[in-house]
Amino acid sequence: MEFDIVTLSRLQFALTALYHFLFVPLTLGLSVLLAAMETVYVMTGRPIWRQMTKFWGTLFGINFVLGVATGIVMEFQFGMNWSYYSHYVGDIFGAPLAIEGLMAFFLEATFVGLFFFGWDKMSKVGHLFATYCVAIGSNFSALWILIANGWMQHPVGAQFNPDTMRMEVIDFFEVLFNPVAQARFVHTVSAGYLTASVFVLGVSAWYLLKGCHIAIAKRSMTIAASFGLLASISAVILGDEGGYLATEHQKMKLAAIEGMWETEPAPASFTLIGIPDMEARTTHYAVHIPWVMGLIGTRSLTTVIPGISELEAHAETRIRSGLLAYDALQEYRAAPTREAVPPEAIEIFERHGDDLGYALLLMKYVDDPRRASEEQIRAAAWDTVPHVPTLFWSFRIMVAIGFFNVALMGFFVVLAARRKLGISRWPLKIAVASLALPWIAAELGWITAEFGRQPWAIEGVLPTVAAVSDMTVTSLLITIAGFTLLYTVLIVIEMRLMLAAIRKGPQPDHDPEMPLAPKALAPRNPVAAE
Structure with a gap:
């Protein structure tokens, strides 16, 4: 296998992100469940709900600590492995991350201490307030991180400044209310709750x-x-909304998920199952459901969803347009002052500047995109097609797990309503066997969203190949091995701690605001009592 800096940098970030994302969903969901359980305790005064909150809170605490430990490393990677990315889009990407630290992480970290150590030192309502602050902080943290990530998927509210050679914010509220970011936030937290x-x-x-x-x-x-x-119904509905937004903003990702190589007449059919073939550029043994993809992807019967081949040809057109912008930009940079820039160069850049990122795709093959051959231009256009089989199957397995979870939760709601929990053993065994499924779905969702964006670090703006730091293969291999070993050890530690806490189970707990039951008075002289 031939190693290169871009591939290894991507692999390192993917490994750390996938490890970290094992902790995030449980933290998001448990924080809200703890708030709900303690609310019942405060409203009813029944000690069993306090005992429940403390038990599940112990498991939350173990997961929270390891989630923080694995998450900190990821932010440092932007400066270590992706320095040009940080320079190029730091004006936009850095703001949500900074707000996340100031608004969300500090809130969560402050009140999580009160949650664990304030049970007998605060009033019921005061402690409940601290629990809600932990839940709000956890979800605010996810919000700001997903605003940053949503901008990577759909860059809005910013423009390229040729004077600074950077992307800069022109409308922060547009970044904040990015529809892709909002949909991803609700979908992600729903998956965490599930x-x-x-x-x-x-x-x-x-x-x-x-x-x-x-x-x-x-x-x-x-x-x-x-x-x-x-939560499961919300995750399915918001996942559908994400597909609709991808039709507008990430057409290639949607076509790859669908395995749609050629444009179909509207409304397009949905490929239920098949075997995508990258070499033959087709999907073998495809089973189609008429009209479904058109309805999901466009909410209409007349809007056409472009196929991979059409999008590849469009990408080649944009690469050629981007070359004009790149050439004009070099004239801009060569001028001693802005007033000395040739007017025709400014005009060309204004007309073709939106395609500059496509020209940068050629940096995978040549240092100066203007020297690219026709064959290299066609290769760069093909690079805009992500690995179709990976996206095709990741998406379908994730969706299958999602619908299974809807059925699972619905079934147990019925059992709970009929007061039949625990009467039959086979539903309980299914619940235990299903424990790992949400994590599998979450990881596959991350792969679908992030791997599906390739070859872009910022969709249509900055290719991944142009975003990396100038590092050595050796240093990357060493850090990948180190992170993998460290994170595996942390996973093992968490599993041991969680299993130990689960085996120990909920512990007897006394509410200090409730009096102890009086003990029977024992005689001082047992013999006399006889």
Whole structure:
């Protein structure tokens, strides 16, 4: 295998991101479930709900600490591995990350301490307020990170400044209310809520199978199933919204997910299953459902969804347009002052500047894009096609898991409503066996979103090949091995701590605001009592 800096930098970031994302969904979901459980405790005064909150809070704390430890590294990677990316778009990308640290992480980190150590030092309402702040901080953190990521998927509210050679913000509110970012936020947090719900459901089912902690397990299953059903439906609906937005802003990603090589008449059919072939540029043994893709992707019966071949040809056109912008930009830079820039160069750049990023795709083959051959231009156009089989199957497995989770949660809601939790063992075994599914779906969703954006670091603006730092292959291989080893150790530590806490189970807890039951008075002289 031939290693290069771009591939290794991508691999390093992918590994750290995939590891980190194992912790994020559970943190998001458990924080909200804890707030719901403690709300019931405060409203009813029943100690069992306090006991439940403290038990699931212990598992939340283990996951939270390791999530923070793995997440910090990712932000440093932007400066270490992606320095030109940081320079080129730092004016936009850095703002949401800075706000995330100031508004969300500090809020979450401050009140998480009060949550764990304030049980007997704060009033019920005061402690509940701290719990809600932890939940709000967790979700605010996801919001600002996904605003930054949404801008990478659909860059709005910014423009390229030829004087600074950087992208700069021109409308922060447009960045903030980016429709792609908002849809991704709701979809991601819904997936996190579902992950936590399946986790609570599965652990509680295990308790029922073992015949222990019955009261807490049944209450936990009831709240997890209800919350999880809403979250699973939301994840499916917002996933559909993401597909609709991809039709507008990321047409190549959508075509690759669908395995649609040629443009079809509207409304396009949905490929239920098939075998995409990158070499033959076709999808073998495809099973189509008429009209469905057109309805999902365009919300109409007349709008055409372009296929991969048409989009590849369009990319080649934009590369040639971008070359004109690149040449005009070099004239701009060569001029001693802005007033000395030839007017025709300014005019050309204004007309073709939106395609400058496409010209930069040629930097994979030549240092100066203007020297690219016709064959290299065609190769760069083909590079805009992501690996279709990976996206095709990642998306379908993720969707299948999503619909299974809707059915699973709906089934347990019915059981809880009919007060039949724990009567039959086979549903409990299914719940335990399903524990890992939300994490698999979340990782596949990340692959679909991020791998599907390639070859772009910023969609249509900055190719990944032009975003990396000037590093050595050796240093990258060493850090990849180091991070993989470290993160694997952290995963093992978390699993051991979580399993130990689950085996130990909820511990007896006393509410200091409720009096202890009086003990029977024992006689001082046992003999006399006889």
